[in-house]
Amino acid sequence: MTPNIPENTTAGVPAAAAATHITVEGFDSPIPEIIDLDAPRDGVPLVIETQSGLERCAAAIAAGTGPAGVDAERASGFRYGQRAFLVQIRREGAGTWLIDPEPFGNLEIINDALRGVEWILHAASQDLPCLSELGMWPDKLFDTELAARLAGLPRVGLAAVIEQLLGFGLAKEHSAADWSTRPLPEPWLRYAALDVEVLTELREELIELLQADGKLEYAEQEFAAILAAGIAPPRVDPWRKTSGLHQIRDRRQLAAVRELWLERDSLAQKRDVAPGRLIPDSALVAAAKAMPATVPQLLSTKGFHGRAAQREAPRWLRCIAAARDMEDLPPLHLPTNAPPPPRVWADRDPEAAARLATARPLLQAKAEELNLPLENLLTPDYLRRVAWRPPADVTEDSIAAELRALGARGWQVDLAAPLIAGAFLDPQPLAPKDPKPAAAAGGQ
Numbered sequence: 001m002t003p004n005i006p007e008n009t010t011a012g013v014p015a016a017a018a019a020t021h022i023t024v025e026g027f028d029s030p031i032p033e034i035i036d037l038d039a040p041r042d043g044v045p046l047v048i049e050t051q052s053g054l055e056r057c058a059a060a061i062a063a064g065t066g067p068a069g070v071d072a073e074r075a076s077g078f079r080y081g082q083r084a085f086l087v088q089i090r091r092e093g094a095g096t097w098l099i100d101p102e103p104f105g106n107l108e109i110i111n112d113a114l115r116g117v118e119w120i121l122h123a124a125s126q127d128l129p130c131l132s133e134l135g136m137w138p139d140k141l142f143d144t145e146l147a148a149r150l151a152g153l154p155r156v157g158l159a160a161v162i163e164q165l166l167g168f169g170l171a172k173e174h175s176a177a178d179w180s181t182r183p184l185p186e187p188w189l190r191y192a193a194l195d196v197e198v199l200t201e202l203r204e205e206l207i208e209l210l211q212a213d214g215k216l217e218y219a220e221q222e223f224a225a226i227l228a229a230g231i232a233p234p235r236v237d238p239w240r241k242t243s244g245l246h247q248i249r250d251r252r253q254l255a256a257v258r259e260l261w262l263e264r265d266s267l268a269q270k271r272d273v274a275p276g277r278l279i280p281d282s283a284l285v286a287a288a289k290a291m292p293a294t295v296p297q298l299l300s301t302k303g304f305h306g307r308a309a310q311r312e313a314p315r316w317l318r319c320i321a322a323a324r325d326m327e328d329l330p331p332l333h334l335p336t337n338a339p340p341p342p343r344v345w346a347d348r349d350p351e352a353a354a355r356l357a358t359a360r361p362l363l364q365a366k367a368e369e370l371n372l373p374l375e376n377l378l379t380p381d382y383l384r385r386v387a388w389r390p391p392a393d394v395t396e397d398s399i400a401a402e403l404r405a406l407g408a409r410g411w412q413v414d415l416a417a418p419l420i421a422g423a424f425l426d427p428q429p430l431a432p433k434d435p436k437p438a439a440a441a442g443g444q
Contacts, residue, residue, distance in 0.1 A: 034163060034167055035167060035169065036169040037162070037169060037194055039190060039194075040096055041197065042096060044186060047189065048099045048100065049100040050103070054099065054107075054109060054110070057097045057099060058110055058112070059113070060095070060097070061091055061114060062112075062113040064091035064093040065093045067091070068089055069089065069091070069119075069200055070087070070089050070119045071121065071122070072084040072087050072088070072130050073177075073179040073192055075179045076176075077176070077178075077274050078180060078273070078274055078277070079180045083101075084101050084127075085101065085102065085179040086098060086101075087101055087107065088192050088193060089114075089196065090199065092200065106135035107134040107135055110136060111136045114139075117139070118141065119142070120144060120199040121141065121199075122195075123143070124141060129231055141223040142219075143222070143223055143226065144158070144202050145157075146219065146376075147219050149376050150210060151206060157172075159172050161206075162202060165209075171194075174188050174191040225409055237258075239262060242261055242284055243281040248289070249332070251329040251330060252329060253288040253289055254288070256288035257285060259319035260316060260320070261284060262319075263315060263319050267315070279316075283301065283302065284303075286301050286302045287301050287316065287320060292317070292320065293321075295314070298313050298316060298320075299313060338381070339352075339388035340388075346433070351427070352388050353430055354427035354428060354430050355387040355423060356383070356384065357428065358423040358424075358427040359387060359420045359423035362419040363416060363419055366415060366416075366419060377416065378416045379407070381406075382403055385402075385406060386399065386403065387420075390424055394424045396417050396421040398421075403420075
């Protein structure tokens with residue numbers, strides 16, 4: 001099968017899109033006719049699941065030229081963890097390859113084939129962790145989602161960016177599928193191959209946009225920072241991310257959530273199933289608040305229903321009983337050096353509130369001038385931290401040093417530090433709060 005596109009195309013880009021340079025400012029102009037990208041240009045490749053096939057794949061990729069489009073499909077919501085169940089790679093001269101990682105201990109042979117090659121990923125932070133688990137890590141990166149944000153595109157999902165810049169319509173109906181399914185249905189494989197089909201062309205268009213706006217260096221610094229940061233370490237007390245945990249105000253109930261979460265996680269890992277498919281977070285919180293002592297009480301708790309819940313009821317009751325008898329209870333909140341929520345700053349530190357209120361509009365205006373999101377100009381948490389506890393001697397250099405220590409990239413520091421320093425040196429006074437309405441006469 002070949003893509004349903006006209007013959008007069010340039011580098012796989014529809015002629016209508018190739019002939020019209022779409023600028024960010026021009027998105028209100030007529031968009032070239034969208035052409036559905038419904039099949040890979042070389043057909044749907046077979047899935048690599050043998051060692052000999054993997055070696056052929058590595059040799060072909062190593063012999064290719066230019067950057068490589070890379071993607072991975074997970075089974076989030078179905079299987080335990082975030083491991084990849086399909087890896088897609090496309091490189092000029094090598095074609096598209098679909099690899100099933102499950103039969104292999106790792107994909108280091110593919111990583112070796114890509115040494116020195118720039119990888120093109122969309123939303124790299126989502127795929128790099130599972131690729132890293134397979135022994136894959138790029139030497140150089142181009143993130144098309146991040147590039148689209150810096151370019152100021154109004155929509156930055158892969159399908160939207162491809163449509164805006166290349167004129168292709170890319171279906172995304174299988175994005176939330178259970179990619180652990182075997183064998184993978186042919187429509188899913190077609191979808192997976194199309195995800196890397198035009199990443200090289202998309203990269204070229206984004207580079208053109210970034211160069212035109214003087215932002216290509218910004219993007220390169222961002223990509224380098226992603227690679228330098230590596231994979232985030234495991235979260236401390238991951239059970240504290242339980243949805244709805246804010247409802248818990250009692251340490252013993254909090255201990256019950258912890259015990260239930262840890263038991264659920266252990267069981268989910270053993271069964272290789274997403275924890276939420278065993279018991280949803282809302283059920284853990286509900287059980288912790290109710291602290292049931294018997295099976296009927298537990299099964300009457302919201303979220304504990306069905307044969308599976310009844311079969312495992314003793315397991316969950318043991319967790320609650322352990323929390324009920326526990327002496328060393330977890331604290332309601334972990335210590336943190338983060339500033340308090342800005343909504344309380346005016347009462348707790350009016351000067352800090354004034355610094356933040358003065359600096360934020362200046363950064364917003366600069367972001368609008370550059371046509372990029374404010375959070376990409378500077379991580380909001382960085383501004384809050386430096387506004388709450390500024391350097392003793394506020395200068396452009398001292399603010400720049402604080403921002404660099406927090407993790408801001410060079411281009412962000414160059415743009416933000418002068419604005420923040422100026423705001424801190426001359427903060428605008430906060431508007432007075434509206435007085436509370438006086439009590440009605442006569443005590444009414």
